[in-house]
Amino acid sequence: MTQTALSDMQVAHQLADAAGAVILPYFRSSDLGAENKLSEGFDPVTVADRAAEETMRALLAELRPRDGILGEEFPAKAGTSGRTWVLDPIDGTRGFISGTPTWGVLIALSEDAGPILGVIDQPYTAERFSGSAALADMAAVAEMTGPMGRKDLKTRATQDLSQATLFTTFPEVGSAAERAGFERVAQQVKLTRYGMDCYAYALLAAGQIDLVIEAGLNAYDIQAPIAVIEAAGGLVTDWQGGPVHAGGRALAAATPELHAAAIQLLNWQD
The missing domain is CATH 3.30.540.10 (Fructose-1,6-Bisphosphatase, subunit A, domain 1)
Known part of the structure; x- marks a missing residue:
C-alpha cells in the first residue's frame, strides 16, 4: 500500500x-x-x-x-x-x-x-x-x-450514580464554583479517583469506569477522548450538554442516564 x-x-x-x-x-x-x-x-x-x-x-x-x-x-x-x-x-x-x-x-x-x-x-x-x-x-x-x-471498546451500562466510578485529574478541578459542582457529583458516586490524565478517558471507553469530569481543558486535551469514547457508546459534552471539542469544562459519561444525572448536579443552584 x-x-x-x-x-x-x-x-x-x-x-x-x-x-x-x-x-x-x-x-x-x-x-x-x-x-x-x-x-x-x-x-x-x-x-x-x-x-x-x-x-x-x-x-x-x-x-x-x-x-x-x-x-x-x-x-x-x-x-x-x-x-x-x-x-x-x-x-x-x-x-x-x-x-x-x-x-x-x-x-x-x-x-x-x-x-x-x-x-x-x-x-x-x-x-x-x-x-x-x-x-x-x-x-x-x-x-x-x-x-x-x-x-x-464498549462503555459500561451503569445508569445509577450510586454505582458509578468517577475520575478527574486534579482534586481541585478548577475554580471554587467548578470544584463545588464536581463535589456534588462525587458525593453521589460509589468511588472517586484522581490523577489519571487521558488514561481515565481510555478506561471509560474500555468499560472500566463510568464518569470523567474536568475543567480548564484545551482542544488538544479532549478531542481524541471525544472520538474514542463516542465510538465506544459513551457521551462527551461540556457541563451544559453542548459541544466541548474546543476545550473548557468536560463531562464524559458511559450512559445517557449518568450524563443527565451528572449535568443536573454540576449545574445545581442552591
Missing part, C-alpha cells in the same frame, strides 16, 4: 508509533529535565514533548500535507482541506516526569463540527485505544490493542 492510499486511521496509527518511539527513551530517565511554561503555577514541558510533536508534524507534512495541525507545543498550521490534526504529544506531562504510566499520546482528526477519529496511545504499557464513526476511507472503529491482544 502506498502512502497516499493510507486511510486516516492508518495515518493516526503511524503518528502514534512515531511519537512513542521518540518518547520512550526519555521516560523514567535519570537526567530528564522539565521547563515550566507558566509564570505562576506549574505546567511542565520536556524535550520529549517537543520532539514527539515535531516528529508527528513532519510525518503529516509527508502524508497529509493539505491538512491543518493544532498541537500543544508549537503554533497552529493552517490547512486547505478543511480538516485539522489535533495533537497532544504527551498528555499528562506531570505524570510523565513523575514516572507514572498514565500519560498518553493524543491524536485526533477534526472537522468543523468536532473530531471524526481519535487515538489515545500509552507507549510504555503498549496500550492503544482507537475510535471513529464510519468514514469515507474506513469502517467504524472502537477498539483497543495491548499486551492481552485486541478488544472491542
